[in-house]
Amino acid sequence: MTNTPWPHFSEAELACHCGCGRQEMEDSFMTELEKLRTAFGQPMVVTSGFRCPNYNMQASHTGPCGPHTTGKAMDIQISGADAHRLLTLALQQGCFTGIGVSQVGPHNTRFIHLDTIEPSPGRPRPTVWTY
Numbered sequence: 001m002t003n004t005p006w007p008h009f010s011e012a013e014l015a016c017h018c019g020c021g022r023q024e025m026e027d028s029f030m031t032e033l034e035k036l037r038t039a040f041g042q043p044m045v046v047t048s049g050f051r052c053p054n055y056n057m058q059a060s061h062t063g064p065c066g067p068h069t070t071g072k073a074m075d076i077q078i079s080g081a082d083a084h085r086l087l088t089l090a091l092q093q094g095c096f097t098g099i100g101v102s103q104v105g106p107h108n109t110r111f112i113h114l115d116t117i118e119p120s121p122g123r124p125r126p127t128v129w130t131y
């Protein structure tokens, strides 16, 4: 399945969705995601991995420097009991400093955002938010 260094994640799901072809996920972040995926034990559907600054300005209110432009953030489509289990594992793993929870509306649009971004001015970490 894979053409990335990370066995459970493909180039297509990690690359920017604008068509620019950029895929600049951080190795340290993806190592944590592989660990989480192994603990989770079933497929994780990635809806957003890397985003180039231009695309992030369209896709998010976070602008050209948003979390997904750092290569240390991922959105995973998940809901219900699976979402509860993934959150539990992510918190146990301890490395995820940003956790965004979108769990309203149709189940196939619900997701959890995970990132490992360091705190900086205007970007507190650790933190949890909803959408």
Ligand SMILES: [Zn+2]
Binding pocket: 016, 017, 018, 019, 020, 021, 022, 051, 052, 055
């Ligand atoms: Zn792009």
